[in-house]
Amino acid sequence: DGGITQSPKYLFRKEGQNVTLSCEQNLNHDAMYWYRQDPGQGLRLIYYSQIVNDFQKGDIAEGYSVSREKKESFPLTVTSAQKNPTAFYLCASSIVAGTEAFFGQGTRLTVV
């Protein structure tokens, strides 16, 4: 079954800790994205990668980091520098940038 897998579905973190969200796709897509979804604000782009070993900052990259060492994987690290990390995080991929995006189920991160 082709698709995008995000794990875990729910994640709790103590203030001051870094945490890494997993995103894996088996669609052979070149482009991958991380979005943050907050109520009433739509989706805001954190980071994106158009190809392996390359990634670019989105609109709200501060306090986040990513890597793209493999085509199928695009993990997101939420660092302690992110001031308001509690949110719903969505990973997506597309064949190439600008085409239809396919989404994972999301990870809900709560900082306690």
Next chain:
Amino acid sequence: AQSVSQHNHHVILSEAASLELGCNYSYGGTVNLFWYVQYPGQHLQLLLKYFSGDPLVKGIKGFEAEFIKSKFSFNLRKPSVQWSDTAEYFCAVNSLMDSNYQLIWGAGTKLIIKP
């Protein structure tokens, strides 16, 4: 800054009512346009898209959207809604002038259908 506006944050309709959700964007050039839907507890999925050609686009589950270039609009319509259409709907646009081809998203419209 480039933006996408969805006019209504919440819409409540009865079953069989007609639906129109507004979407306006601020790009001046050639654009690709998308409507996505997020059903409760499910992932975002594509409803329909417009790249070029006929400005009236048919999507899944009886939805359609019309691209009106002069109005910078891409409104979503359905003639008769069902309870199962309860979901959040997002409009997204990317500009072909933008070398990064990034999608810009509207804030979403929560649609509730009363049975």
